[in-house]
Amino acid sequence: MRVLPRVTPRISQAIAFALLWMAALMVILPVTALLVVMFVKGRGSLSWSLVTSTEAGGLLAPIVGTTALVTLTAVIVAPVGVAAAIYLSEYARAGRLVRLIRLAIVNLAGVPSVVYGLFGLALFVMLLHFGRCLLAGACTMALLVLPLVITAAEEALRQVPRRLREASFALGATRWQTVRRVVLPNALPGIITGLILSVGRAAGETAPILFTAAFYSLTDPFPKSLFDPIEVLSYRLFVIATEVPRIEEGEKWATAAVLVALVLGLNALAVIARARLRRARRW
Amino acid sequence: MVKQRAQRGWEWLIERAIQVAGAVAIIFVLMIFVFLLRDALPVFKATTARELLAGKDWLPTAEPPRFGFLPLVLGSLYVTIGALALAMPLGLACAAFISEVAPRWMKEVLKPGVEVLATVPSVVFGFLGLLLVGPWLADVLNLPVGLFAALGSLMLAFMAMPTIVSVSEDAIRSVPAALRENSLALGATQWQTIWRVVLPAARSGIIAGVLLGVGRAIGETMTVLMVTGNAAVIPEGLKGLLRPVRTLTATIAGEMGETVVGSPHYHALFAMGLILFLIAFLTNTIADAAIRRSGRLGR
Amino acid sequence: MSESNTDRPIEQPEGEIKIETRGLNLFYDAFRALTDINVAIPARQITALIGPSGCGKSSFLRCLNRMNDLIDDARVEGDVLLDGGSIYEDDTDVAQLRKRVGMVFQTPNPFPMSIYDNVAYGPRLHGFGGRDSLGEVVEKSLRGAALWDEVKDNLRKSALDLSGGQQQRLSIARVLAVGPDVLLMDEPCSALDPTATFRIEELMLELMERYTIVIVTHNMYQASRVSQHTGFFLLGELIEYGSTVGIFENPKDQRTDDYVRGRFG
Ligand SMILES: Nc1ncnc2c1ncn2[C@@H]1O[C@H](COP(=O)(O)OP(=O)(O)OP(=O)(O)O)[C@@H](O)[C@H]1O
Ligand SMILES: [Mg+2]
Numbered sequence: 090m091r092v093l094p095r096v097t098p099r100i101s102q103a104i105a106f107a108l109l110w111m112a113a114l115m116v117i118l119p120v121t122a123l124l125v126v127m128f129v130k131g132r133g134s135l136s137w138s139l140v141t142s143t144e145a146g147g148l149l150a151p152i153v154g155t156t157a158l159v160t161l162t163a164v165i166v167a168p169v170g171v172a173a174a175i176y177l178s179e180y181a182r183a184g185r186l187v188r189l190i191r192l193a194i195v196n197l198a199g200v201p202s203v204v205y206g207l208f209g210l211a212l213f214v215m216l217l218h219f220g221r222c223l224l225a226g227a228c229t230m231a232l233l234v235l236p237l238v239i240t241a242a243e244e245a246l247r248q249v250p251r252r253l254r255e256a257s258f259a260l261g262a263t264r265w266q267t268v269r270r271v272v273l274p275n276a277l278p279g280i281i282t283g284l285i286l287s288v289g290r291a292a293g294e295t296a297p298i299l300f301t302a303a304f305y306s307l308t309d310p311f312p313k314s315l316f317d318p319i320e321v322l323s324y325r326l327f328v329i330a331t332e333v334p335r336i337e338e339g340e341k342w343a344t345a346a347v348l349v350a351l352v353l354g355l356n357a358l359a360v361i362a363r364a365r366l367r368r369a370r371r372w
Numbered sequence: 373m374v375k376q377r378a379q380r381g382w383e384w385l386i387e388r389a390i391q392v393a394g395a396v397a398i399i400f401v402l403m404i405f406v407f408l409l410r411d412a413l414p415v416f417k418a419t420t421a422r423e424l425l426a427g428k429d430w431l432p433t434a435e436p437p438r439f440g441f442l443p444l445v446l447g448s449l450y451v452t453i454g455a456l457a458l459a460m461p462l463g464l465a466c467a468a469f470i471s472e473v474a475p476r477w478m479k480e481v482l483k484p485g486v487e488v489l490a491t492v493p494s495v496v497f498g499f500l501g502l503l504l505v506g507p508w509l510a511d512v513l514n515l516p517v518g519l520f521a522a523l524g525s526l527m528l529a530f531m532a533m534p535t536i537v538s539v540s541e542d543a544i545r546s547v548p549a550a551l552r553e554n555s556l557a558l559g560a561t562q563w564q565t566i567w568r569v570v571l572p573a574a575r576s577g578i579i580a581g582v583l584l585g586v587g588r589a590i591g592e593t594m595t596v597l598m599v600t601g602n603a604a605v606i607p608e609g610l611k612g613l614l615r616p617v618r619t620l621t622a623t624i625a626g627e628m629g630e631t632v633v634g635s636p637h638y639h640a641l642f643a644m645g646l647i648l649f650l651i652a653f654l655t656n657t658i659a660d661a662a663i664r665r666s667g668r669l670g671r
Numbered sequence: 672m673s674e675s676n677t678d679r680p681i682e683q684p685e686g687e688i689k690i691e692t693r694g695l696n697l698f699y700d701a702f703r704a705l706t707d708i709n710v711a712i713p714a715r716q717i718t719a720l721i722g723p724s725g726c727g728k729s730s731f732l733r734c735l736n737r738m739n740d741l742i743d744d745a746r747v748e749g750d751v752l753l754d755g756g757s758i759y760e761d762d763t764d765v766a767q768l769r770k771r772v773g774m775v776f777q778t779p780n781p782f783p784m785s786i787y788d789n790v791a792y793g794p795r796l797h798g799f800g801g802r803d804s805l806g807e808v809v810e811k812s813l814r815g816a817a818l819w820d821e822v823k824d825n826l827r828k829s830a831l832d833l834s835g836g837q838q839q840r841l842s843i844a845r846v847l848a849v850g851p852d853v854l855l856m857d858e859p860c861s862a863l864d865p866t867a868t869f870r871i872e873e874l875m876l877e878l879m880e881r882y883t884i885v886i887v888t889h890n891m892y893q894a895s896r897v898s899q900h901t902g903f904f905l906l907g908e909l910i911e912y913g914s915t916v917g918i919f920e921n922p923k924d925q926r927t928d929d930y931v932r933g934r935f936g
Pocket of ligand 2: 728729730
């Protein structure tokens with residue numbers, strides 16, 4: 090029986106590498122292409138007046154709502170997340186408790202966003218009687234980004250060199266004094282960029298605010314207090330894509346483009362800031 | 373003296389607060405579990421566990437209502453497995469490409485590029501699937517509607533791939549360079565080295581990446597809600613991939629707004645949330661253990 | 672270019688030459704790690720390379736099987752001939768080259784798989800036939816590396832569970848299994864106890880019948896015990912090269928003399 094010519098290792102490598110190339114292209118290209126199409130289709134309807142309009146389809150209300158939601162989320166999550174990170178990096182000693190905390194953080198990060206929505210509904214909207222409003226949405230979002238914030242802040246704290254802490258202790262400072270006067274100031278830039286990156290995720294999420302904060306209104310879109318429901322870009326996109334007829338197609342694309350631009354913009358901002366700060370760091 | 377003691381007291385308070393905050397992640401995981409359970413259990417006043425898990429009909433507003441999760445669970449499985457069948461090989465290959473094959477400049481573009489793709493909101497993927505990819509595929513495949521299980525799989529794969537790429541690329545990169553050198557010095561080609569040494573050595577980390585991708589895919593909501601057609605029917609065979617289905621997440625997101633708080637329907641949706649929570653808990657805990665193991669192997 | 676070499680005591684050996692370098696220079700970016708190395712390495716003998724740390728011994732060795740290709744900013748000038756043919760041709764099959772020129776590293780690095788799979792790794796790569804012959808190759812290689820008796824009952828055990836000395840002998844067995852002509856050994860005994868070192872040295876003398884061996888060592892006694900030829904490197908230059916007896920008993924260069932007498936480095 091004749092055996093097929095043996096595929097030499099060189100040939101199989103050529104084939105394998107060609108396949109790897111293709112795989113990489115298939116991960117990157119289709120999505121990139123879709124996003125490009127989206128921007129192109131949205132460009133026609135994208136105008137200053139669309140972004141600043143309060144009429145039906147106008148994006149001012151959802152932009153304001155998203156900004157309010159993201160800001161409030163950051164305000165709520167920052168103290169808790171940073172304190173937790175301080176505990177992990179400055180106080181905790183390796184052991185069962187820390188392992189458990191880390192496992193909990195991983196799990197919190199993996200809870201499906203719609204489940205956060207359910208939890209927010211049960212706790213903030215119903216039990217605490219916030220109702221469906223900005224505050225309930227922000228609390229739910231804060232919970233969603235909490236694990237990201239803890240992880241990012243802890244990383245920033247760990248970047249502060251050990252010798253700075255030791256120098257402080259050697260001068261007779263207590264642990265808290267060292268954290269407060271040496272570690273935190275040095276880690277602050279890193280913490281802030283980490284915070285922006287994590288909270289940026291809240292700008293794009295929809296499921297958690299579906300039952301806790303978001304609404305679609307043609308009459309009174311702006312929240313007057315923490316206890317008013319809000320319009321949010323991601324929810325607006327969902328609604329005009331699936332439920333509301335008679336929205337001009339170009340406007341839908343423009344809305345999607347604005348949302349993506351906002352989220353990517355927030356991320357780019359944080360990434361650039363981080364690069365700057367790294368360069369400026371003196372140790 | 374007095375001032376100093378006051379400061380100590382203040383400090384004591386802050387440090388206790390920090391300790392409590394340290395445990396906040398544990399507290400919230402427990403709270404989520406308890407709250408889901410609290411609002412899920414009353415569903416058994418209206419139905420039985422057997423009917424819930426094995427019932428073939430999801431007709432929550434019929435009279436009498438039927439709360440069978442089976443079509444939804446199967447819907448979730450269909451969409452998720454389809455997504456993984458696409459995302460796993462592609463994501464893994466892309467990770468291997470980035471860390472082992474790509475020239476350095478390309479590496480420096482691809483890694484952040486993939487991470488940027490990971491931040492695109494899921495509602496945008498749903499939107500693109502609904503308005504662009506779905507109609508196009510329906511046209512190409514000659515389907516009656518542009519909303520079906522495989523479309524959900526495809527859009528989910530696009531979403532899950534960056535996660536898989538990112539985590540497995542980290543795992544592949546952390547394989548000690550000496551192992552590669554030893555293999556190459558034995559006359560292995562680069563590809564033989566990748567296939568026989570690097571990937572096996574990075575196994576645990578890769579598994580973790582895949583599991584995190586699975587978790588993300590099962591829990592994903594908006595994309596699936598927008599593109600799978602949301603028909604609560606039991607999908608059958610391979611053809612089921614081209615028919616509309618409805619997933620657990622889409623059911624919660626789509627129906628919670630219309631239920632009466634405290635009704636059996638409301639509690640049934642919480643029971644679904646509980647199931648999703650438990651699945652996520654399982655995959656994440658296993659993934660975490662795998663990452664820990666890969667850290668130890670990496671030496 | 673090679674003029675600086677001529678005023679140095681370089682005695683090229685007689686007889687069959689396995690490897691020859693011609694005006695070999697190695698650069699890491701702008702740093703010149705090797706300067707104009709002209710050396711002929713005799714077939715089926717042991718050549719020892721000595722010299723203080725950082726003088727370029729490993730760098731030189733890695734030129735001989737093109738491991739320096741893997742370092743992004745490493746650049747080679749000049750040529751290396753194996754059996755008279757250049758190994759730096761554009762169409763050289765590097766994998767085939769490395770199959771012929773095996774390398775044992777300073778630190779053992781077993782693959783995270785079983786002992787058997789570690790040794791079988793090379794033969795499998797290069798397309799070995801039936802099960803039987805593979806088992807035989809594994810056994811022969813392990814015997815060749817003086818490891819067989821210790822592991823023959825545990826071939827399926829993870830190689831990571833072996834001791835450091837055993838791992839190093841496994842590395843040697845792994846290379847032998849590929850069936851090379853040349854063995855490059857970069858301080859192969861630095862992780863071994865005296866007994867194991869002695870066994871490896873015995874092994875080298877045995878292997879010498881069939882293999883051309885180049886060994887880097889910091890141990891003068893080892894160099895004088897096992898090698899027929901010795902080269903002394905300093906700051907990237909080959910200062911002196913010749914018969915081991917000559918180098919150790921009657922060095923021509925003062926710096927070689929200082930070094931082999933332990934007066935520096
Ligand atoms: N990858 C590299 N990039 C840049 N410089 C390198 C690299 N590898 C080695 N060098 C430099 O080249 C010179 C020679 O290094 P080499 O490792 O060959 O020395 P060596 O003689 O083997 O030393 P040792 O006895 O300590 O193993 C050293 O100055 C080293 O710093
Ligand atoms: Mg060396």
